[in-house]
Amino acid sequence: MTAFHGKSDGHVLPVTHPKRPRSPSSYGLTRRLLRSLVALATLLVLAAFFVLSHEPPPPPDLSIPEDRLPPLYHDFRQRELNLPHYDAYENNSSIKYFWAAQHAHSSGWGNVMQDYVMMALLAHATGRSFVFDDYVWNANGSIYSDFDGKLTPSRIPLSALLGGLMVGGPMLPGDNTPRSVNKYFFERVCPNPTVVHVSDVNTYDMRFNELVPVSDVFNTWVDVISAIDDPCVMLDPTENQVFDNWVFGKKRRMLPFWPTISRSPVLTSWDxxxxxxxxxxxxxxxxxxxxxxxxxxxxxxxxxxxxxxxxPSSxxxxxxxxxxxxxxxxxxxxxxxxxxxxxxxxxxxxxxxxxxxxxxxxxxxxxxxxxxxxxxxxxxxxxxxxxxxxxxxxxxxxxxxxxxxxxxxxxxxxxxxxxxxxxxxxxxxxxxxxxxxxxxxxxxxxxxxxxxxxxxxxxxxxxxxxxxxxxxxxxxxxxxxxxxxxxxxxxxx
Ligand SMILES: Nc1nc2c(ncn2[C@@H]2O[C@H](COP(=O)(O)OP(=O)(O)O)[C@@H](O)[C@H]2O)c(=O)[nH]1
Ligand SMILES: [Mg+2]
CATH class of the missing domain: 3.40.50.11350 (Rossmann fold)
Structure with missing residues (x-):
């Protein structure tokens, strides 16, 4: 840069300044760029370190046993036999139970689930502990069954399929309905239950009349069970289900029940x-x-x-x-x-x-x-x-x-x-x-x-x-x- 500065033998001489540093702004840009690059590199190193420090989960054991025998879910069964609330319930005579011993079995899970849902609703609506059994594919006492040429477990503990309140999980806050128990616990605390015969309650109309909504059938059952003082109630194991399989295919009969079923914690807390x-x-x-x-x-x-x-709701x-x-x-x-x-x-x-x-x-x-x-x-x-x-x-x-x-x-x-x-x-x-x-x-x-x-x-x-x-x-x-x-x-x- 040139400027006029001072005099010498009468002339004004152009004076050249020694080289000045570059303008602060251009220098700052380089420095800032440098700083950003260093920060970015540090971040990348940290991120890489962070990622590398997170081990992938250990590989699961996806092997099939050599004998190809189906699993029997001993750990699930053991847990079902020792649920944390059993001790308190065993010493509390005010806990009431509902055990639908004739529950659906020997069919696909969808049909069994329908029946379990209805029985859990009935237990909940009558303030009783829902007594659950296995998902039973074959009730003949066998351990394994043949299904299309493949072996399958004759029974699967329900807690291997379900979680939450169906299998003994806690009720929602403020809900005082007793928690579910396994049928073996029920048999221990209720050696002589009151046995209700489905056929004594379900009239012909309740089963077959297209004009009788399931909500009416359900309310009849709520009344019947609620009228029993005995804490131990069981449905006769040799009888039909309370809600026959075909009823689930009747929209005129089922849809009026939707407001009840859809608000029940049995479904809202389903897991x-x-x-x-x-x-x-x-x-x-x-x-x-x-x-x-x-x-x-x-x-x-x-x-x-x-x-x-x-x-489940996301x-x-x-x-x-x-x-x-x-x-x-x-x-x-x-x-x-x-x-x-x-x-x-x-x-x-x-x-x-x-x-x-x-x-x-x-x-x-x-x-x-x-x-x-x-x-x-x-x-x-x-x-x-x-x-x-x-x-x-x-x-x-x-x-x-x-x-x-x-x-x-x-x-x-x-x-x-x-x-x-x-x-x-x-x-x-x-x-x-x-x-x-x-x-x-x-x-x-x-x-x-x-x-x-x-x-x-x-x-x-x-x-x-x-x-x-x-x-x-x-x-x-x-x-x-x-x-x-x-x-x-x-x-x-
Ligand atoms: N994993 C799996 N199994 C299925 C499927 N569809 C049917 N199945 C099997 O077939 C059975 C079907 O029976 P079910 O649940 O009663 O339903 P539905 O017969 O279709 O009314 C199930 O329990 C399964 O074992 C599917 O999409 N996925
Ligand atoms: Mg089926």
């Missing part, structure tokens, strides 16, 4: 077992954007509370779950056509988008085809339906994960997965992931409660497509409705 939760957690990456369990990031996200909520955003019911439904769907059967009541809320209109003036073949399309759709029908529902949901839901809940054989499921993925790509709506029940990484113990894992997913997916005649679908829908999922997020084939 699955620790086993189901653990299996879900290990497989989260199948349902949403989440690292594989072998990644250190899983522990990090879990420890920082960044994994998202996985409670939504799995972006997930569409579809229930592709196979196996025995191949023949069953044909029978449903012959019987002119309706969808399950909880699949038939009037607010739902999809309704099953029974065919009228149709030939037997047309009727059969219609039942098959909705009950046992083939791969092309499934692909078309999934695309359509996804498109119809577009304005509200950004669905990009697809999960197929199914009991179909692996080879067929792989074919279905490819068809679904290809179709989505063709329509420029590529799924980020298309997975199925067969992709779950499960321990041997979890394998036999996988229906609970799938239901936990179905009750929380952003949108589901279910089978209207399936109790597994309808129980998931019931839980979604309880938890306030939008009615247009429950769709059907």
């Amino acid at each position: 699955w077992s620790a086993l189901v939760h653990a299996a879900y957690k290990r497989n989260r990456h199948l349902f949403k954007r989440f690292p594989h369990p072998s990644s250190r990031f899983v522990t990090l996200l879990d420890n920082l509370g960044l994994s998202g909520s996985d409670t 939504v799995i955003e972006g997930l569409m779950a579809i229930h592709v019911r196979r196996g025995d439904f191949e023949g069953h769907c044909r029978n449903l056509a012959k019987w002119d059967a309706d969808w399950h009541a909880w699949n038939s809320f009037p607010e739902f988008v999809d309704k099953f209109e029974k065919p009228r003036d149709a030939t037997p073949d047309e009727v059969l085809n219609m039942y098959i399309e909705h009950c046992y759709p083939d791969i092309q029908q499934i692909v078309d339906r999934v695309r359509r529902v996804r498109q119809e949901s577009r304005s509200k839901h950004n669905l990009n994960y697809l999960y197929i809940m199914t009991n179909a054989p692996v080879s067929w499921v792989e074919e279905l997965k490819s068809a679904l993925a290809e179709d989505a790509e063709k329509h420029r709506q590529k799924w980020k992931s298309v997975r199925s029940s067969k992709d779950l990484e499960l321990t041997w113990a979890e394998t036999f409660v996988s229906q609970g894992i799938d239901m936990f997913v179905a009750q929380r997916a952003e949108v589901i497509i279910g089978n209207g005649w399936s109790s597994l679908t309808s129980n998931a829908v019931m839980l979604r409705m309880t938890n306030g999922f939008p009615t247009d997020s429950m769709r059907f084939w």
Whole structure:
């Protein structure tokens, strides 16, 4: 920089200053940049250290025992026999119990769950402790049973499937209903219970009259049980269920009961077992954007509370779950056509988008085809339906994960997965992931409660497509409705 400065032999001489430092602002910028870079590097080193210091969870034991004998869940059974409230209850004669010894068994979990829910509601409504038994597949005293050529446990302790108040967990604050107890505890404290015969209470009308709502039947039972002073009440084990299986398919009879059932803690506090939760957690990456369990990031996200909520009422955003019911439904769907059967009541809320209109003036073949399309759709029908529902949901839901809940054989499921993925790509709506029940990484113990894992997913997916005649679908829908999922997020084939 040049300036005029001083005089010399009469001339004003230009004076050149020694080089001045660069302007403070340009120097500051470099320094600031440097500082930021150092900070960033430190942060990166710290983050790397932080991530590396979080060990991934130890790999689970996913091995199958050499003898392939099913698990017997000894630890669950042991816990059920020693629940923390037993000591206090044993010494408290004011605790009342309700034991439905004729509870549903020897059928799929969906049907058994319906009955257990109703009996737990009755126990709760009469202020009695709900007495629970196993999920019994075979009541003949055997340890294992053959199911389609595969061994399965004849009994699974209920707490391997369920958690919360159904299996002895605490009641909600302010709810003084005694906690649930296992039937062995009941038998110990109630050696001579009052036995109620279902057939003495259930009149013909209560069972069969289409005009008698289930709410009336329920209230009759509440009155009958409430009138008994004996703390120990048991339903005769040789009799029918209080609510016959077919009643759950009668929407006119069931829907008036919804206000009662949906407000009961039996449903509002419904929860699955620790086993189901653990299996879900290990497989989260199948349902949403989440690292594989072998990644250190899983522990990090879990420890920082960044994994998202996985409670029974929290939504799995972006997930569409579809229930592709196979196996025995191949023949069953044909029978449903012959019987002119309706969808399950909880699949038939009037607010739902999809309704099953029974065919009228149709030939037997047309009727059969219609039942098959909705009950046992083939791969092309499934692909078309999934695309359509996804498109119809577009304005509200950004669905990009697809999960197929199914009991179909692996080879067929792989074919279905490819068809679904290809179709989505063709329509420029590529799924980020298309997975199925067969992709779950499960321990041997979890394998036999996988229906609970799938239901936990179905009750929380952003949108589901279910089978209207399936109790597994309808129980998931019931839980979604309880938890306030939008009615247009429950769709059907
Ligand atoms: N894991 C799993 N099991 C299923 C599925 N669908 C059916 N199953 C099996 O088949 C049984 C179906 O019986 P159920 O629960 O009574 O339902 P429903 O027969 O469809 O009314 C279940 O208990 C499961 O063992 C599914 O999507 N996932
Ligand atoms: Mg069934």
